[in-house]
Amino acid sequence: MEGIVYLRLKRKLEIQNLMELKLKDIALISSHSNEIVHELENIKLYRVTEKDKELIVLDSFLIIKHLAQNYPNIEIQLLGPEQTIVKINKNKKSPSILIMAFVWILLFIGTAMTIINFHYDVSMQEVQQKLHFLLTGEENEFPLWIQIPYSFGLGIGMILFFNHWFNKRFNEEPSPLEVEIYNYQKSLDDYVSFHENKLNDPKHPH
Known part of the structure; x- marks a missing residue:
């Protein structure tokens, strides 16, 4: 067991352009090992494409499941919200x-x-x-x-x-x-x- 990683999802995130969401974009990560934190922060979770509309909901259960499969020696402790709502502001225009x-x-x-x-x-x-x-x-x-x-x-x-x-x-x-x-x-x-x-x-x- 490499240690315990504390994960707190952000309740809401707004993005302007189509992008690839990493774990650090939607969550705050804490652990005794800075190396583990840095590695987890750069995990790719979701790629926003034109098919996505204005809202995307990322569920913590699936995120923890993915981390557990790839990092079996790490214990994930979830704190705070269980989901992150990603709002996509496409072609945002200035008000008339x-x-x-x-x-x-x-x-x-x-x-x-x-x-x-x-x-x-x-x-x-x-x-x-x-x-x-x-x-x-x-x-x-x-x-x-x-x-x-x-x-x-x-x-x-x-x-x-x-x-x-x-x-x-x-x-x-x-x-x-x-x-x-x-x-x-x-x-x-x-x-x-x-x-x-x-x-x-x-x-x-x-």
Whole structure:
């Protein structure tokens, strides 16, 4: 027995071009022997071709089976994920400025209409008028000294809630939107692993 090799698969890998995947591309390897680690890192597992679509799922069981056949004196200990999802970004194009502008305007108008309808449903203007009357004893149809700070506060509150100002983050805490995106991506990866696992045998890279 040459020793124990610890193998931790990467949960997800993105590649730009067709390439030959080696063990070091999809996994982290640790062992007492640097020579064994170097040799295992350069093992060829899978060749990405034009026949592959956008996703490839490599299963840890087949990888360990391949390693056990070729290195019977090594004990493989698997840590972490049991599969690696390889995403192939073929012919990735830059987003169109016109499309981005159209989507931005569409989202801006939709958000504005949502806020306006919400304020109409809760009679926000009447509430502000009554608040003005309670504080000053005078009636005013447009209490701007309340409405203007409220409008700025609404925008600032949204920025603080999402914890982003363009590419700048205010602190390391993830925003609710980032958490939802993470949960969605995790569910999507689990679905891909369950339904689209090709179970490619690593000992026959094509």
